[in-house]
Amino acid sequence: MGGQRAARLTSQQRKAKRVQMKVINTRFMAAILMLVLLALTRAAAEPASPLSQSQWKKLLELTDKLGSRNVILSPIPGLLGLTKLEDNLPSIEVETDDGKFGFVRSRHNPDDFIFYAIVDAKMFVFRTSAELRILAAVRCGFVKRPSGGAEHPNPTVISIDEQAQVLFQATLAAFAKEKELKGV
Structure with missing residues (x-):
């Protein structure tokens, strides 16, 4: 048992x-x-990027080859988390033909990417990853100087909300339509 x-x-x-x-x-x-x-x-x-991978690669190449050397004045680079708040950022930049959208690459770190859009006397600046995701965003005024260049008063960090995403996607779409990137 x-x-x-x-x-x-x-x-x-x-x-x-x-x-x-x-x-x-x-x-x-x-x-x-x-x-x-x-x-x-x-x-x-996360919406699909209007800028294809081949267009993104071409944009990087064009920026390095044809971009104008520039300096992004403080505090914008600091607000984006790229520098100390008081530091400027040496950069290389290209714009769309209409001048309403731009792409900037840091000369200190080529993996720091910035896109911007100018809308109704305001500039929206987006720090992005290589995967084209927004990491930080700043809104500031945009005032053209008669002698050239522009001023960017009152820069403010903004949330990466739906409105920022839509504007960022429109910025990418504007670059995707540029003749140098069409059909790539």
Whole structure:
């Protein structure tokens, strides 16, 4: 009788282990499903860039080859997290043909990217990653000087909300339409 009881306990233990493994497998699959859903949700929240990878590569090449050397005056680079607040940023820059949109690359670190848009006497400046995601954004005034150049009064960090995303996407789309990048 003792042998049968030991066999029954072993059988019950095996059954309990199978149930336990099913629970673990179910939880594991649920966790994987949650991760997949989270990734899909994030991908859906980030709009596809109107600037293709080949256009982005070409824009970088054109900037290095044809861009004008410039300096972004403080505090804008500091507000974008590129320098100390009081430091200027040596850069190289290209603009769209209409001058309403621009792309700037830091001369200190070529992996620091800035796009800007000029809308209704305001300039919106976007620091981006190489994947064309906004990392920081600043809004400031835009006043052209009669002697050339421009002033950018009252720079303010802005949230990366839906409105900023739409304006950033419009900036990328403006570059995608430029003749040098069309058909690339």
